[in-house]
Amino acid sequence: MSVDLGTAQESAVRRLIARFSWPMLLLLCVMATAYGFAIEHPVVVFNLTYLTLAIVLFYLERTMPFERTWLENDGQTFANIAHTLTSKGLVQGLVTFSGVIGITAYITPMQGEGYGIWPREWPLFIQVIMTLVIAEFGLYWAHRIAHEWPVLWKFHAIHHSVTRLWIVNTGRFHFIDSVFSILLGISLPLALGAPLEAITWLSAITAYIGMLTHCNVDMRFGVLSWVFNTPGLHRWHHSKKISEGNKNYGENLVIWDQVFRTWINPDRRPPANIGIMEKMPAGFIAQLAWPFKQIRSQIKRKDNS
Numbered sequence: 579m580s581v582d583l584g585t586a587q588e589s590a591v592r593r594l595i596a597r598f599s600w601p602m603l604l605l606l607c608v609m610a611t612a613y614g615f616a617i618e619h620p621v622v623v624f625n626l627t628y629l630t631l632a633i634v635l636f637y638l639e640r641t642m643p644f645e646r647t648w649l650e651n652d653g654q655t656f657a658n659i660a661h662t663l664t665s666k667g668l669v670q671g672l673v674t675f676s677g678v679i680g681i682t683a684y685i686t687p688m689q690g691e692g693y694g695i696w697p698r699e700w701p702l703f704i705q706v707i708m709t710l711v712i713a714e715f716g717l718y719w720a721h722r723i724a725h726e727w728p729v730l731w732k733f734h735a736i737h738h739s740v741t742r743l744w745i746v747n748t749g750r751f752h753f754i755d756s757v758f759s760i761l762l763g764i765s766l767p768l769a770l771g772a773p774l775e776a777i778t779w780l781s782a783i784t785a786y787i788g789m790l791t792h793c794n795v796d797m798r799f800g801v802l803s804w805v806f807n808t809p810g811l812h813r814w815h816h817s818k819k820i821s822e823g824n825k826n827y828g829e830n831l832v833i834w835d836q837v838f839r840t841w842i843n844p845d846r847r848p849p850a851n852i853g854i855m856e857k858m859p860a861g862f863i864a865q866l867a868w869p870f871k872q873i874r875s876q877i878k879r880k881d882n883s
């Protein structure tokens with residue numbers, strides 16, 4: 579009996595990568611971000627880390643994909659990037675605008691006075707965990723309402739209309755959907771007086787976990803899926819079946835899914851055939867207009883009946 583050592587070694591390496599890549603990549607990103615804060619260049623280091631994560635995941639998607647059919651071009655790459663940039667641009671604009679009207683003045687650095695009941699004297703990492711858990715409550719409900727309320731679903735359907743999962747559709751959200759979810763996510767920690775550092779950590783971790791969540795890499799998660807929103811859970815969330823798709827709403831953590839009983843992780847392979855029942859136009863501009871047209875024709879139908 580002969581054993582092909584090359585293949586055996588390769589599959590052992592693959593198994594190791596599958597088991598440890600998700601927590602290791604997240605941990606490395608968190609460590610890099612902490613270093614960015616330590617050298618007082620958090621934004622530059624965040625951007626470099628995010629780019630590196632994208633390159634590593636892009637490579638892994640090609641060498642060890644979870645779903646081989648998802649590697650095929652779906653003609654949506656331009657639309658994915660255009661939605662990402664529009665949403666990011668608009669959110670950036672909103673941040674500037676809230677600075678002009680004075681809202682951002684409430685986000686003060688750790689050293690500052692602060693307001694509200696936030697325990698600023700506690701260690702930063704505990705404050706970051708608190709921010710993640712509290713923001714997650716708003717993010718959970720923003721996401722759940724976007725699935726359960728037909729008007730908002732029209733906007734959120736843009737994200738779900740893709741037929742493959744990969745890192746480039748991480749930021750594919752209609753800008754209305756993005757703004758709604760960010761407003762709900764950030765308002766609670768903000769109202770309680772979370773410091774600037776904690777809010778910055780929240781946005782960095784959300785960006786890293788978001789890209790990991792959508793990656794098409796063969797990974798194992800085990801008990802991590804009980805706490806974190808892993809790609810394994812999110813693949814169920816992109817299912818066409820309502821009973822599977824209207825579950826796993828968590829953005830970073832799934833604790834509110836656990837509390838409100840929307841957490842699922844069946845012991846079988848999630849569907850490769852993902853998407854939505856509605857027909858979504860292929861072009862970016864048509865996709866931006868689609869929810870408005872849908873809502874208008876629904877109102878018309880109601881008026882006529």
Ligand SMILES: [Zn+2]
Pocket residue numbers: 721725734738815
């Ligand atoms: Zn969703």
Ligand SMILES: [Zn+2]
Pocket residue numbers: 737792812816
């Ligand atoms: Zn998604």
